[in-house]
Structures are given as structure tokens and as C-alpha cells.
Amino acid sequence: MSLVIVGSVAFDTIRTPWGKRDRIVGGSGTYFSLAASFFTRPKMVAVVGEDFPPEVIDLFKSRGIDTAGLEIRPGRTFHWEGHYGYDPNQRETISTELNVFRDFRPVLPNSYRDANIVFLANIDPDLQDSVLAQVRRPELVAMDTMNLWIASKPESTWRVLKAVDILFANDEEIRMLTQETNLIKAGRKILAAGPRLVVTKKGEHGALLFGKKFVFGVLGHPCEDVVDPTGAGDSFAGGFLGYLDKVRKFTRPEIRRAAVYGSVLASFAIEDFGIERFKSLRPDEVESRFRLFRRLVSF
Numbered sequence: 001m002s003l004v005i006v007g008s009v010a011f012d013t014i015r016t017p018w019g020k021r022d023r024i025v026g027g028s029g030t031y032f033s034l035a036a037s038f039f040t041r042p043k044m045v046a047v048v049g050e051d052f053p054p055e056v057i058d059l060f061k062s063r064g065i066d067t068a069g070l071e072i073r074p075g076r077t078f079h080w081e082g083h084y085g086y087d088p089n090q091r092e093t094i095s096t097e098l099n100v101f102r103d104f105r106p107v108l109p110n111s112y113r114d115a116n117i118v119f120l121a122n123i124d125p126d127l128q129d130s131v132l133a134q135v136r137r138p139e140l141v142a143m144d145t146m147n148l149w150i151a152s153k154p155e156s157t158w159r160v161l162k163a164v165d166i167l168f169a170n171d172e173e174i175r176m177l178t179q180e181t182n183l184i185k186a187g188r189k190i191l192a193a194g195p196r197l198v199v200t201k202k203g204e205h206g207a208l209l210f211g212k213k214f215v216f217g218v219l220g221h222p223c224e225d226v227v228d229p230t231g232a233g234d235s236f237a238g239g240f241l242g243y244l245d246k247v248r249k250f251t252r253p254e255i256r257r258a259a260v261y262g263s264v265l266a267s268f269a270i271e272d273f274g275i276e277r278f279k280s281l282r283p284d285e286v287e288s289r290f291r292l293f294r295r296l297v298s299f
């Protein structure tokens with residue numbers, strides 16, 4: 001199997017009640033790929049500026065991430081600034097500078113075009129669309145999005161949504177997309193448009209998966225040390241789809257396990273600022289937290 005991912009590779013400026021960091025490495029594509037790299041070798045599609053540190057690209061490679069689709073362009077790397085309060089589920093976007101992403105027209109390397117799974121991480125929906133159009137016959141396509149794109153490019157967002165199997169979104173995004181306040185009605189509207197599964201991310205509380213005849217809830221790991229919630233959603237998706245790419249089965253039991261791995265990877269991402277925790281994370285730590293989840297929910 002193989003997994004192609006398009007998303008942002010970024011500098012983030014982050015303020016949380018536990019500290020502030022300027023221009024640290026982040027991005028939806030970065031978190032997703034690092035989380036997925038615990039199960040498979042994700043093929044990344046993104047663009048960075050010449051200001052992006054080469055040692056981070058080396059880190060990607062050392063984790064088995066394929067960077068053939070990561071372009072380095074003259075100009076500045078995408079930059080996002082966000083602030084969090086004491087509730088990690090609430091964040092405020094202070095600024096978004098697209099920089100080199102503004103004129104990015106990705107051309108997929110040939111080795112990417114036969115991907116079985118495609119993840120369209122949070123990025124301009126027109127870019128998501130152009131990546132999807134270049135993959136020949138994917139078996140599973142998933143997407144994420146955010147309020148900025150739903151508000152600024154609603155038609156493009158819906159066009160992509162209709163072409164995917166799985167939508168990852170939080171409550172606010174689902175309500176914004178469908179203009180429905182009730183989440184059950186909102187979810188039904190999304191399922192009627194095309195996706196087979198909606199993964200509603202509930203931040204520290206976990207996620208709720210629902211399809212036409214399928215519902216599964218996964219807890220968030222009860223972390224004592226939440227330092228920086230950035231990237232939790234992308235890490236969830238990375239653990240989820242990375243695991244599915246490894247097991248090559250999209251059955252319900254595997255989808256449940258994938259959701260638990262998603263929650264496990266998200267729980268590690270938030271233990272330190274930016275991608276720091278992923279630098280030291282070991283596969284046996286991932287497995288032992290997976291086992292802990294089993295105990296948490298068995299009764």
C-alpha cells in the first residue's frame with residue numbers, strides 16, 4: 001500500500017498558557033506525516049521556502065517520509081500564528097501567511113500516482129483537488145479542512161468533499177459546512193453528499209466516527225501534560241490512515257483500531273511544543289499507550 005498526503009509544511013508562532021514559541025516547525029502535512037511514519041512511509045506533497053531548515057527535511061527522511069514531492073521554492077515558508085486559552089479546544093488564529101503556498105501548483109512525482117490512500121490535509125481546497133486529480137485509482141480518500149477555507153472557498157471545499165470517502169472535521173467546521181446547528185443532521189447532510197464516514201474531532205475528548213450504519217467513539221488519552229494542542233487533529237489523522245495503510249484492510253474492526261491509534265498519536269503530539277515530542281517518540285511507547293486505551297474502555 002502507499003499513502004500520499006498534501007498539506008502545509010509551516011512555521012508556527014504559538015502562544016499557550018504554558019509558553020510561547022516563535023516560528024517553530026509545524027503544518028498540517030508535517031504533523032500528519034510524522035504521525036503516519038510510525039506505521040508506513042508517507043509520500044509528502046508540499047512546498048517550503050528557502051528559509052526552511054534542511055535538518056527538518058533530514059528528520060522527515062530519517063522517519064521514512066518520502067520527500068520527492070516536497071518542493072523548495074524561492075520565498076518564505078507558510079506561517080501561521082495561533083493562541084490558546086486554558087481550554088485546549090478553543091484557539092484563535094491570529095494570522096495566516098500563505099507565502100510560497102500562494103502560487104504552488106503541485107506536480108506529483110510518478111512514484112506517487114499509484115497511491116492507495118490519499119489524505120488531503122488542511123490546505124487550500126483547490127490544491128487538494130489538483131493533487132487528487134493526479135492520483136490514478138486511490139482506494140480511500142480522506143480530507144480535513146478549516147474555517148478559513150470553508151468561509152473563503154465554500155464551493156471548492158464542497159467539490160472536494162463530494163469526492164472523498166472520509167471527512168475529518170471538528171464540530172464547528174461541520175456546522176459551518178452544512179449550516180446546521182444539530183450535529184446529527186449536519187452529519188447526515190455530509191454523508192448524503194458522498195463521504196462514507198465522518199470523523200468528528202472533539203479535541204481533548206477524542207473523536208466520534210459515524211457512517212450510515214456505523215458509530216464508534218474513541219476517547220482522548222487523559223494527558224496530564226498538555227503543552228501545545230497544535231497538530232492534534234493532523235496527528236490523529238496520521239495515526240488513523242498510517243495504520244490503515246499498514247494493515248491494508250478497511251474493515252470495521254480495523255477502522256476502530258485505526259481510530260485508537262489516531263488518538264494515541266494525537267496524545268503524544270500535544271505533550272510538547274510543535275513536533276518536539278515526535279523527535280523522541282519510540283514505537284514501543286505508541287504500542288504501550290495503545291494497550292492502555294484497551295484497558296481504559298473495557299468493562
Ligand code: AMP
Nearest residue numbers: 008010026027080122230231232233234
Ligand atoms: P491542527 O491543530 O491539527 O488543526 O493543525 C494545526 C496546523 O495547521 C498548524 O501547524 C498550522 O501550521 C496549520 N494551519 C493553520 N492554518 C492553516 C491553513 N489555513 N492552511 C493550512 N494549514 C494551516
